Amino acid sequence: MIKCFNSIKNCYDCAMTNPSPPTSGVQLLEVAPELAGQRIDNFLRTQLKGVPKTLIYRILRKGEVRVNKGRIKPEYKLQAGDIVRVPPLRLAERDEPEPLAQGLLQRLEAAIVYEDKALIVLNKPAGIAVHGGSGLNYGVIEAFRQLRPDAKDIELVHRLDRDTSGLLMIAKKRSMLRHLHEALRGDGVDKRYMALVRGHWATAKKQVNAPLLKSNLRSGERMVEVNPEGKEALTIFRVLRRFGEFATLVEAKPVTGRTHQIRVHTQHAGHCIAGDSKYGDDDFTKEIRALGGKRLFLHAYELTVPLPEGGKLKLEAPVDEMWVRTVERLGA
Numbered sequence: 001m002i003k004c005f006n007s008i009k010n011c012y013d014c015a016m017t018n019p020s021p022p023t024s025g026v027q028l029l030e031v032a033p034e035l036a037g038q039r040i041d042n043f044l045r046t047q048l049k050g051v052p053k054t055l056i057y058r059i060l061r062k063g064e065v066r067v068n069k070g071r072i073k074p075e076y077k078l079q080a081g082d083i084v085r086v087p088p089l090r091l092a093e094r095d096e097p098e099p100l101a102q103g104l105l106q107r108l109e110a111a112i113v114y115e116d117k118a119l120i121v122l123n124k125p126a127g128i129a130v131h132g133g134s135g136l137n138y139g140v141i142e143a144f145r146q147l148r149p150d151a152k153d154i155e156l157v158h159r160l161d162r163d164t165s166g167l168l169m170i171a172k173k174r175s176m177l178r179h180l181h182e183a184l185r186g187d188g189v190d191k192r193y194m195a196l197v198r199g200h201w202a203t204a205k206k207q208v209n210a211p212l213l214k215s216n217l218r219s220g221e222r223m224v225e226v227n228p229e230g231k232e233a234l235t236i237f238r239v240l241r242r243f244g245e246f247a248t249l250v251e252a253k254p255v256t257g258r259t260h261q262i263r264v265h266t267q268h269a270g271h272c273i274a275g276d277s278k279y280g281d282d283d284f285t286k287e288i289r290a291l292g293g294k295r296l297f298l299h300a301y302e303l304t305v306p307l308p309e310g311g312k313l314k315l316e317a318p319v320d321e322m323w324v325r326t327v328e329r330l331g332a
Contacts, residue, residue: 027086036080040067042149043078044086051089053149059087104128108143114315118176119169120144121303123317126165126295130156144170153177158184161260163275166193166300167317179308184257190304193252193262194240194319196297196327197271198284201239201248208265209234212258223278224260226268233258235265243330247274247288262298273298293326 029047038046044056044065063071066085067078078084107125114121124130124140131139141156148154157169157180171177183189213230216222234255241249248271252262263279266272272280274288274297288297304314 026088029084029086031078031080031082031084033080036078038078039074040065040072040076040078040084041074043084045149048086048089055089059089104138105143105147108140109147113167113317114313118173118308119171119180120148121167121169121315124160124165124168124300125320126163126299129162130159130168140168141170148172157181158257160300161263161296161298163296164193164298164300165295165317165320167191167303167315168300169303169305176308180305183306187255188306190302191254191300192302193254194297194299194301195250195252195262195266196274196288196293196323197248197250197266198246198274198281199248199271200242200245201237201250201269201271203239205237205269207234207236208269210265210268212261212264214259222259224258224264226264231258232256233261233265235262237269241327241331247284247330249327288326291326291329293322295320295322297323297326299323 031043035043041056041060044051044060045053048056057074059065060072060074064087065072067076067082069083069085108122108128111122111125112120113123122140129139131141141154144151145154151172153174154170154172155174155177157171157177160166160168169180171180180189210226210233211228211230212224212233213227214222214224236253236255238251238253239248240251243249250266250271252266254261260279263273263276267276267279272284274280274293275285275295276298277285277296299319300317301319302314302316304312306312
């Protein structure tokens with residue numbers, strides 16, 4: 001049996017008549033010129049779709065993978081024409097990725113707005129968690145650990161709520177992570193959000209300064225409320241556009257970085273955010289949904305951060321099509 005690809009020739013030493021065999025056959029992979037220079041571990045992770053990373057490194061450590069009939073180390077860099085021999089793999093050990101997971105990888109790759117050797121900034125879509133847990137297999141950080149396997153120290157710099165969209169920073173190096181955490185603790189990072197809120201936000205209402213207290217309900221759900229025993233929290237607001245008395249588009253700049261800060265501060269001001277199932281108004285959300293707005297209308301649209309070598313990086317991220325269409329219908 002011979003199976004050919006554009007970049008490799010994949011030949012099985014033994015034909016398989018069982019449609020669901022317990023093991024694959026020995027595989028011989030010929031390295032095409034365009035794949036030369038890759039490390040063997042990264043090459044195998046790309047070519048052996050669905051095979052867990054732990055299994056790939058196990059067969060490399062045991063010397064079961066051969067290149068030109070000789071043993072190699074995981075950091076070996078392939079040359080054009082190399083013949084890579086992969087031992088039989090138990091198919092039961094394969095962890096086939098779900099279609100949604102593959103779609104997530106592609107969607108997040110396309111969402112990158114800036115990348116250098118130490119930093120990734122993406123325009124996170126609404127509805128995607130920043131990390132797995134609580135029944136979620138994948139989040140942004142798990143996806144980028146697959147998308148950037150050579151970035152061994154990749155970590156989230158900060159977080160966005162699952163239903164909030166916009167600019168999210170991921171550090172690829174520990175030095176960048178430390179630098180940005182220090183900047184976040186001070187006033188070196190400027191983050192600005194757009195929010196569509198209920199009612200007429202007065203121009204004179206330029207800030208909400210109200211302490212926030214975080215608690216967990218019996219169900220495990222996390223809630224935040226304005227409480228004098230809470231932590232200091234300050235958000236600066238600016239009116240961007242009004243839609244009569246019905247709604248206002250505001251800019252929110254969180255001076256402090258508390259959980260759910262903008263969502264709770266807008267609620268406290270009497271102008272909850274459209275689509276907020278936790279702190280919002282059901283009737284307002286229903287009216288926005290009737291216009292096609294089926295999301296939380298909170299978006300991190302502008303980010304300014306200091307760079308380690310000096311200077312500043314300023315980025316902006318557009319809102320999605322659903323947001324654009326909803327606002328257009330509001331203004332019609």
